[in-house]
Amino acid sequence: MSKQATQNIGYVIFLSFVAALGGFLFGYDTAVISGTIDQVTRQFQLDTIQQGWFVGCALIGSIMGVAVAGVLSDKFGRKKTMILSAVLFSASGIGCALSGSFDQLVFYRIVGGIGIGVVSIISPLYISEVAITSYRGRLVSLYQLAITVGFLGAYLVNYQLLQLAGSGVVQGNGLISKVFVVEEWRGMLGMESLPALLFFIVIFFIPESPRWLLVSQRDEKALSILTRIYSSGTEATQQANAVREQLASDGQTDWRLLFKPGYFKALLIGVAIAILGQFMGVNAVLYYGPTIFTDSGLSNGDSLFYQVLVGLVNMLTTVLALAIIDKVGRKKLVYYGVSGMVISLLLIGFYFVGGKAMGVTSVALLIFFLSYIFFCAVSICAVIWVLLSEMYPTSVRGVAMSIAGFSLWIGTYLIGQLTPWMLQHLTPAGTFFLFAAMCVPYMLIVWRLVPETAGKSLEEIERLWNKD
Secondary structure, X not given: OOHHHHOOHHHHHHHHHHXXXXXXXXXXXXXXXXXXXXXXXXXXXXXXXXXXXXXXXXXXXXXXXXXXXXXXXXHHOHHHHHHHHHHHHHHHHHHHHHOOOHHHHHHHXXXXXXXXXXXXXXHHHHHXXXXXXXXXXXXXXXXXXXXXXXXXXXXXXXXXXXXXXXXXXXXXXXXXXXXHHHOHHHHHHHOOHHHHHHHHHHHOOOOOOHXXXXXXOOHHHHHHHHHHHHOOHHHHHHHHHHHHHXXXXXXXXXXXXXXXXXXHHHHHHHHHHHHHHHOOOHHHHHHHHHHHHHHHOOOXXXXXXXXXXXXXXXXXXXXXXXXXXXXXXXXXXXXXXXXXXXXXXXXXXXXXXXOOOOOOOHHHHHHHHHHHHHHHHHOHHXXXXXXXXXXXXXXXXXXXXXHHHHHHHHHHHHHHHHHHHHHHHOHHHHHHHHHHHHHXXXXXXXXXXXXXXXXXXXXXXXXXXXXX
């Protein structure tokens, strides 16, 4: 990369931070539910099926969101689609806080889920299209870091609002008392509206993706944005010409391009790693970890503390991944990280087989879980959104990412529904052995089928698939 290409990296970082705010909302909306389940269940007298629907309805919304995100972004642009997601998050937070019935609460949770689905596609997509090649992995990883910060933020907000409710600081019978004291679950869900409104405002300070503008034949505006990114008219022109040449070689600019042999292969690979990544246990651990801790005798009433601890390790490890992903490369991170995941999962499984009988303390189980989170966060969690944002041709990147993202959310929904059943019927040991086994095909696919994308421009990556 030329010296000129690095001169305005501060501007690119700003654009990436704005888009990554969508990841924070993704994480917050996903994690905040953990502190509200018991309260909502008591208030609305939910049975087990309704309780499961309250937890899972946002995932249904996410599936709906990813199904339309790519089409919307390819038609209306990345920026307008991010604005839509900010509106959905804002409406969800305010609506949940003011819901008058369980059905209304579910409706607004689904609205927030649609926002999650949309932003899970568009934010990393936007970052990848404005990022300079040698920084792209780190910048797209900001999105995953923002998700982990959102997780941790939700856990901390839940804890602080519970403390506030019991402190007696807020008194009276008004709306504020109802939201933050009497029915504090409303405050937990409603606090999402604050970062959502911030996201909505700051989006207006960033430009549209220059690559999308070139696809839409708005070359003059695209060149203006590229010039600001690269601080050099020559460099900007070179980048614009590279995109135009690739578009010309494609010969068409619609979804039918996905059926070209090389691109169809890329699509299938993206779908495979998106689904398999969920069946390696990451969301099962994040969603059901506190329950597993409690059942193992570890928690003793401190499940919220361990939940925060897991979130903290997840966030700090993602910072490490962000720092090294462009230096180490995507594939090596997967090799090292997934190998560590397999070892951690096997240790968790062996603990449940006979750890207590051999005198292994439950603290060891916590260490095994934290090790699993470390290896997972430094590898597949950091790499998946980078790969999906890089793998596909410019003209159909939004649609292709939606298909892969749709697969990811289907996998997330299935693992969320199946984990309790697996823990009961396969036993905890069998469940974690299964997660370890699912790491093997993931590693093989990355090894044999996924090209190393670090250090390559999006157009160079696209040409790799053209060779097939």
